Amino acid sequence: MAPLRYIFLTLFFACTGMLADLSWLIESYHWLWTIGVxxxxxxxxxxxxxxxxxxxxxxxxxxIAAGLCLAQIGEFSFVIGAEAMNSDLLSDNLFQLLISSSLITLLLSPFLITKSRPIAKTVDTFLGGDVSLELSDEFNTIQNHVVIIGYGVSGRKVVAELIESGQQVLVIDMGPVGVNQAKIDGALSILGNAQRREILEHAGIRSAKLLVCTLPDHRAASQIIQQARTFAPSIQIIARARYSIHAKHLEDSGADIVVDEEKCVGDSISKETLQKIGL
Incomplete structure (x- = not known):
């Protein structure tokens, strides 16, 4: 599907580019009107x-960040503009103003999306700050704990065993349901993306004794492991490899132990098979 997507994107921008009239933009200070729009x-x-x-x-x-990410005019506006012009509802000048403004907002989109968070933070601070996003000091004194990334089936099993053995556990999960369930199960929990440095730091990664990453996405897991290593070079890290081909990549990223999910399943099936046939 990727090649088709690239072809359609190329056709789209080529067609919209042909609709724009650069000479119109330059003459009679139309560019000032366009900037204003x-x-x-x-x-x-x-x-x-x-x-x-x-x-x-x-x-x-x-x-605020969401608003900046959605600030551009969508592609459907070109269709509406063309139909309006064909129906004599728009003059040529207004049509060119619409096309030029739309193209510029599309060109600005990558910048606005990339800078949406820092801009939103600046605006929010100017407006008085949003305390709902500030990280609390609840975990500042936590030490010698185990950090669990992800609270799916694997994460819940690990947390249950650790809590039963008397360990202090902190869970980081991106879902409110998982975070609330971790609290119910007796663990400390943080709602957030563990790929972000501030989330790991807030979780006390520097003073933790073990990091267990149960995420199935090897790319996210690799980034988390590398981030953790920058904060705590000596921390022990256990990671889950959804597929065997990703195990080496996680080891190279800094994991001390990689649990190969496919290998574990194979071992379990082999064991059950041998038991069934009496061997």
């Missing part, structure tokens, strides 16, 4: 998305 679109759409997200009780910083 682009600024209005970015601010207007960002504000609308921001307010909608706030109405849905999302944190202010998240709402």
């Amino acid at each position: 682009v600024v209005g679109i970015v601010i207007g759409k960002s504000t609308i998305v921001w307010l909608l997200a706030m109405a849905l009780k999302q944190p202010r910083r998240v709402s």
Whole structure:
């Protein structure tokens, strides 16, 4: 599917580029009008998305970032604009203004998406800060604990065994359900992405004695392991490899022990098979 996606993207931008008239943009200060419309679109759409997200009780910083990520005019606007022009609802000048503004907002999208978080943080701080996103000091004094990344079936099994043996456990999970369940099960928990340095640091990775990554995604696991190594070079790390081909990659990333899921399943099936045939 990837080649087809690239072909359609190329066709789309080629077609929209042919609709734009650079000479129109330069003459009669049309570029000033275009800049004004682009600024209005970015601010207007960002504000609308921001307010909608706030109405849905999302944190202010998240709402601002979401607004910036969705500030561009969508591709469907070209279809609407073309139909409006064919129906004599838009003049040529207004159509070119629409096309030029839309293309510029699309070109700005990568920058706005990349910078959405720092911009949102700056705006949020200017507006008084959003305490709902500030990390608490609850885990600042925790030491000699085990950090578990992911609270799926594997994570829950590990946590249950550790808590039963009297270990202090802290779970990092991206889902509110998993975080709440970890608390119910007796573990400390943090809602967040363990690939982010501040989340690992907040989890007390420097003073932890063991990190267990139960995520099936080897790319995410690899990044987490490397991040953990920068904070705590001597920490013991156990990682899960969903497929055997990824085990070596996780070891190279810094995992001390890699549990090969396919190998474990194979060993278990072999054992059960031999028992069934009486060997």
